[in-house]
Amino acid sequence: MPHIGQTTVEVDLLNYGVIEGDESCKHFSELKVLHPWMIKDGMNLTKEQRLEKIESQKLEKYEAKGDKRHDLKDDQSVQEEYINAYYEALRKSWKRKKQKAECSMKARFLSLMLKGNAKLTINTSRMMMKKALNSKSINLQL
Known part of the structure; x- marks a missing residue:
């Protein structure tokens, strides 16, 4: 009999292919800079993302x-x-x-x-x- 239960899938797109402690892959974890026309109310952005x-x-x-x-x-x-x-x-x-x-x-x-x-x-x-x-x-x- 097949296993009856809930299947969970975890997808981590930001860290895909990144090995912990590897400094050469830091560009994967950097956040994109958002232009003013892309920013909407309620978004949690850093100063760099807000172009401050x-x-x-x-x-x-x-x-x-x-x-x-x-x-x-x-x-x-x-x-x-x-x-x-x-x-x-x-x-x-x-x-x-x-x-x-x-x-x-x-x-x-x-x-x-x-x-x-x-x-x-x-x-x-x-x-x-x-x-x-x-x-x-x-x-x-x-």
Whole structure:
């Protein structure tokens, strides 16, 4: 015949797998921190669970806000540096394009001046180009 009586089952979820005296498993027995919206009337909570360590947290939050402001200033300075570098590069590219256009105009001018003197050697044509440039006040580096 089966045993007739009351069966009892004991479940200990907080200390599951914890051996007495073992300090490595203390995190199982720690209580959770409850946020204000989770707390209800009649709950027996510790100061840590009620977040009553607010003074130290307020200081940390204040310091964090100061850091955020500092980070915003850093971000703005980085953006300003980027903008300055971008416009500097744009100005340099415009300057290069302008110089190329001036050089091509000078080369056209010289080729028109020397068309009639095609029989001259390279050395004499260079001398003539320099003289022509000096007389016309156009600067060209040869």
